[in-house]
Amino acid sequence: MSRIEDKLAELGETLPDAPAPAANYAPYVVTGQTVYVSGQISQGPQGNLLGKLGETATIEDGAAAARACALSILAQVKAAAGGDLDRLARVVKLTGFVNSTSGFTDQPKVINGASDFLVEVLGDKGRHARSAVSAASLPLGVMVEIEAIVELS
Amino acid sequence: MSRIEDKLAELGETLPDAPAPAANYAPYVVTGQTVYVSGQISQGPQGNLLGKLGETATIEDGAAAARACALSILAQVKAAAGGDLDRLARVVKLTGFVNSTSGFTDQPKVINGASDFLVEVLGDKGRHARSAVSAASLPLGVMVEIEAIVELS
């Protein structure tokens, strides 16, 4: 098991299987050292994490959903790295989409669920550029979708 | 005519002229082998493909609009490649924005209109990473806007 997976275990997390894409596209594309990870929708062991911020989901719900997206991103990066997650050199960029009402203004607190988790697991390698915005809606009604650009060593 | 354009012809499609940007920006920027294609709004020979998913447009309408965006992306890539579309080496990433109501949850089925078309035309070179989300609204009221990252050989 990799050092990064050891750290995940310490935090009580195990990597899920890399989620299959919902359609005719790839879960990630590697070009040079760069991995483009497809948008990961919020899902946990019990299924999709559904809800709309500002209506049916709290900021805490949303942050937990964002953390779940980050875990799926790590699972995709492990697959992209041929099974060795320790080849992850840097999380370059996250774009986080929050399923919310038109009056919701705490997108950063929601996406922090992913950002804090990545820094906790990866240290400085996990510190990334980021955008956090609301989407009018998201696939299947999930709370959060996050895509990533990651560098491998 | 390039092999990719032959394949388009087989499918009954011809590349449109690369749409001009709506304002003071470039339709694409090439850096190294990478082409960043500006967001292409859904438009066809008869004009803009307007509508809102979940309200005035069906999933089939939306998928056709997404396919039209993909055709515009290929037209931009041809221009970026100095007129030789066969220099397209790989579609790396699409980000698809769907103009929808807040309750719409079939973004993936809409953006499949673009993804399926690119794989049909390009084979494995067309298989990309992707995000599909809803926008509260889109320029001019179009159904779909898709941006792309593409690699040239």
Add this chain to the structure above:
Amino acid sequence: MSRIEDKLAELGETLPDAPAPAANYAPYVVTGQTVYVSGQISQGPQGNLLGKLGETATIEDGAAAARACALSILAQVKAAAGGDLDRLARVVKLTGFVNSTSGFTDQPKVINGASDFLVEVLGDKGRHARSAVSAASLPLGVMVEIEAIVELS
């Protein structure tokens, strides 16, 4: 002072301090010659530029907010370039998110506030690929958020 900052001064603008990120992420990440600038929310000397297009903000308000985002992007690029803004070689890509109602269709005119400004300040180096879409809402209720990919020399 750099030539780019001279040009800003001519236009009556001075670079703000590079805004600190709102949470556990980086304001930018540099990889090779490429800078990924985190989404910059619209803010001016008097604070955040709040409002929703199609409801409480005009296109002119929105364009001014987009211009403010572009100024923050330049401030981040200066920091990323070790203080020398003249190392900016090319603005590659902007993604502009407009806080709007579901019926608003002038996203391009809003984001032009940033695009026109960058071309005015930087000339051809400021001409970029771009997407402009509506977000259901944005952090703190700001009018505009823009992220950027920029190349350094």
